[in-house]
Amino acid sequence: MSAPKTIYLDNNATSQVAPEVLEEMLPYFSEFYGNPSSMHHFGGQVGSKLDEARQRVADALGCEPGEIIFNACGTEGDNTAIYSALEANPDKRHIITTRVEHPAVLNVAQHYEKKGYDVTYLGVDEYGRLDLDELKASLRPDTALVSVMFANNETGNIYPIQEIAEIVKANGSLMHTDAVQAIGKVDIDLKKIPVDFLVLSGHKVHAPKGIGVLFVRRGTPFRPFMLGGHQERGRRAGTENAASIIGLGKALQIAKDNIELENTRVKALRDKLANGLLESIPDSRLNGDPENRLPNTANISFKYVEGEAILLLMDRLGICASSGSACTSGSLEPSHVLRALGVPFTFAHGSIRFSLSRYTTEEEVDTVLREMPAIIERLRKLSPFKSDDDTLLPPCTC
Ligand SMILES: *Cc1c(COP(=O)(O)O)cnc(C)c1O
Numbered sequence: 001m002s003a004p005k006t007i008y009l010d011n012n013a014t015s016q017v018a019p020e021v022l023e024e025m026l027p028y029f030s031e032f033y034g035n036p037s038s039m040h041h042f043g044g045q046v047g048s049k050l051d052e053a054r055q056r057v058a059d060a061l062g063c064e065p066g067e068i069i070f071n072a073c074g075t076e077g078d079n080t081a082i083y084s085a086l087e088a089n090p091d092k093r094h095i096i097t098t099r100v101e102h103p104a105v106l107n108v109a110q111h112y113e114k115k116g117y118d119v120t121y122l123g124v125d126e127y128g129r130l131d132l133d134e135l136k137a138s139l140r141p142d143t144a145l146v147s148v149m150f151a152n153n154e155t156g157n158i159y160p161i162q163e164i165a166e167i168v169k170a171n172g173s174l175m176h177t178d179a180v181q182a183i184g185k186v187d188i189d190l191k192k193i194p195v196d197f198l199v200l201s202g203h204k205v206h207a208p209k210g211i212g213v214l215f216v217r218r219g220t221p222f223r224p225f226m227l228g229g230h231q232e233r234g235r236r237a238g239t240e241n242a243a244s245i246i247g248l249g250k251a252l253q254i255a256k257d258n259i260e261l262e263n264t265r266v267k268a269l270r271d272k273l274a275n276g277l278l279e280s281i282p283d284s285r286l287n288g289d290p291e292n293r294l295p296n297t298a299n300i301s302f303k304y305v306e307g308e309a310i311l312l313l314m315d316r317l318g319i320c321a322s323s324g325s326a327c328t329s330g331s332l333e334p335s336h337v338l339r340a341l342g343v344p345f346t347f348a349h350g351s352i353r354f355s356l357s358r359y360t361t362e363e364e365v366d367t368v369l370r371e372m373p374a375i376i377e378r379l380r381k382l383s384p385f386k387s388d389d390d391t392l393l394p395p396c397t398c
Contacts, residue, residue: 004318007364011204012153012181012297012355013322017247018206024250025208028243036240037231046242053249057213060252061198062189069214069232070245074180074201077214078104080225081176081197085145086112088221089174092144098122098130099340100157105147105178106336127289128157128341136167143173150182154324154337154353155288156297158186162193169194174220180204184255185262185294196220202244206357207251211244261358267295269365270356274298276369281376287324287343287351296356299324301347305379310352313375319368324351
C-alpha cells in the first residue's frame with residue numbers, strides 16, 4: 001500500500017516554504033554567494049539585496065529598517081530581548097511574564113529566577129485570557145521587563161498587546177512580545193503598538209527554518225547577546241544568513257498581503273473543521289478563547305483518550321497535527337498552557353492542536369472530518385480512563 005498523501009495541519013509547529021520565497025532565495029546559494037560585508041562589488045550586491053529584505057520586513061511591521069535585527073530564530077530573539085532588557089537595567093530585578101508563554105520565554109524567565117530575580121507569572125482564566133488588573137497590580141518601580149506573547153502557539157489566543165504595552169510603558173518598564181505566531185495572521189503596526197522588543201521567526205510564516213527577527217525600538221538601550229563582528233550594526237554578530245534573510249523579506253511581504261485571506265478563507269476552513277469535530281464527536285471541547293483567537297488554530301480535547309494515541313492513528317492516514325500532552329519527560333503530562341487554563345485532566349490528555357495555513361484545502365478538512373470520529377471511538381473502546389476521577393491519572397511533574 002502506498003503512503004497516504006500528507007494532510008498538513010501542524011502549521012504552528014512549522015510551515016512550508018512558499019514557492020515564491022524559495023525562488024527568491026535560490027540565486028543567493030549559487031550565483032551570488034559573496035559576503036555582504038566585503039568591499040568588492042560581488043559581495044556588495046548581496047548587501048543591497050539584504051537592504052531590500054530589511055525594508056520589506058520594516059514595511060510589514062510598520063517600523064524603520066534600522067530597528068530590524070536579523071538572527072537565527074524565534075528562540076534567539078526571545079533570549080536576546082530578555083537578556084538585553086535586564087543587562088541594560090541592572091538595578092531593576094523584577095520580571096513579569098505569563099504562565100502560557102512559549103518555553104523560549106518561560107525557561108529564560110526561570111533561569112533569571114534562579115539567578116535571584118523576582119518573576120511574576122500572570123495566570124489566565126478558563127479561556128486562557130489575561131486579567132489586565134492583575135498586570136497593573138503586579139507592576140513595580142523595579143520591574144525591568146514585561147514579556148507577553150502576541151498570540152499563543154497552542155490555543156491560538158490573541159492577547160491585547162497594544163493595551164498591555166501602554167500600561168507597561170506608563171510604568172517606565174520595557175515591553176517585549178513574542179509575536180512568532182501572530183505574524184501574518186494579525187495586522188501588527190509598530191507605529192501604534194508601543195512595544196520595545198518584538199520577535200518573529202521565519203519558519204512559522206512560510207520562510208525557512210533558522211532565520212528570525214528581533215525588532216528593537218529606536219532609543220531602547222541594547223546589549224547584544226552575540227559578540228563578534230560588526231554585522232547588524234554590532235547588534236548581532238555572525239555573517240548574515242543572506243539567502244534566508246532574503247526569503248524572510250519575501251515571506252513577510254506576501255504575509256502582509258495575505259492577512260485578509262487568513263482571516264476569511266483560512267478562518268472559514270478552521271471553523272468548519274472545529275465545529276464539525278465538536279458536533280460529530282461526543283465529549284469534545286474547544287480549548288482557548290472562542291472569539292479572540294488566531295484564524296488558523298483550533299485546539300480540541302477529546303475526553304478519555306490520549307493525545308499521543310490519537311496522533312498515531314491520524315499519522316497512519318497521513319494527517320499531521322500536534323497533541324497538547326507532548327512532554328519531554330514522556331510522562332504524558334498535559335502541556336503547561338492547558339494546565340494554566342485549568343482544562344480538566346480527563347480532557348487535557350486528549351488534546352489535539354489543528355493549525356491550518358493558506359495551503360490547506362477544503363478537501364483536506366473534509367477528509368479529517370470524515371476520519372476523526374472513528375479514530376476517537378476506537379480509542380475510547382480501549383481507554384482505561386473512563387471515569388472522571390482525576391486521581392487515576394499520574395500526578396503532574398512538569
Ligand atoms: C515556534 C515558536 C517559538 C520559537 O521559534 P524558533 O524559530 O523555532 O526558535 C517561539 N515562540 C512561539 C510562540 C513559537 O510558536
